[in-house]
Amino acid sequence: MAKATVKGKYDVEKNAGSAVATVAFYAGDVRLKASVTDATVVKGPSLNGLVLSVEKPGTFILDCDVPRKDFRFQFMNTVKVLEKPLSLTYIHFHAPNRTTMDGTLTFDPANKVSCNYAFGTGNFRVKYAYAHGSLRRTVFEPTYDFSKGAWDFAVSRKFEGDDTVRASYETSRKNLKLEWSRDTKVNGIFKIGASVDMAEEQKTPKLVAESTWNFDLL
Template sequence: MPKSKASLKARYASDKVGVVGTVAVDAGDFRLLASATDTTFVGGPSLNGLSLSVEKPGSFVIDYDVPKQDVLFQFMNTVRVLDKPLNLIYTHDKGVNQTALNGTLVLDPANKLSANYMFDSGDCKLKYTYMHRAKSTFEPSYDIAQNSWDFTVSQRLSDEDILRASYQTSSRVLGLEWSRNSMLNGTLKISASVNLAEKQKEPKFCAESSWNFDM
């Protein structure tokens, strides 16, 4: 008998409130998903915010945005380079005609190199990930098109709690995020960000919580 799971995610931001619900059904090697947002039910049932997906974990994902009639294809594969695994993800968004290739070379459990290339614009981003003693993670990334650096540092406070800080040099946005997993079979995330380039420098806050259910 196929296994079904459902999830509900609620997000409150300074400028927007949103809810997303997802139902996933395992059908052998494949997984069928349907997701809807709060706009699907405002003013009566509609197709707004509704998307349907079929995926084979580790191989491909086909996502169909019903109201926009937009299809997104994503293919995954892993190859060996100098006896190191290189994880590749090829993504094509038919609606906006965008194609991207993302590759992550796993040097060892503590070190990874990643690259993301956009075929339409030629933009390329590089990222290096270093994990120290499975608790601290450092992720500098470089945007070749904008000639700018981004920095992310995260610290695992406990088995459930992670604190993350980030800074984007191009936009001068400083961010701080705290997340907790496995809370009531779900997650809780609270974040704040401030644009240091603005005169007011008013922080923006966001709270996000999700719950998972077996059906």
């Protein structure tokens, strides 16, 4: 089985667009992927933007950035803590020698806590997610960044059909974001986002549009 994904993004403020195309092949329980960007073909075929990946879903991912000769290792595992699932993700970036650890403890379908720690930097973030209602379509996500001593807040709402609206605010950067997305099996994913720097005198929204299409090749 082989699948292809094409993602296009357009930044209105920069009047510039970008694109990423990914082809994935399945060999048993392992997935092989190759990704290219517009930089790979815009000035003739080159290795710019080429990333090769080997992935076993739920276990590990190995990414190789070919032009930069850089590697990223990611390992995933789930253990039980007081009969609750704790999902752990370990990520190491070879060239910058940077390592992060993510953990998510799910108490029930409506409540979970996530942590992110970057080794060597002291950056530590804790996020609580609460899905409200019997259908859990509204999700509240307060986050505390210990390195900045600041809170971030986000709320999202999934409507009947395929539409989702999400609003977030970063208190340390005074950045307000609003995002609308539609996810359909026929037309793929379409997303429009707007962000405003509340610290600026002229609060001009920065708009970004993004589309993702998925195809079955074999």
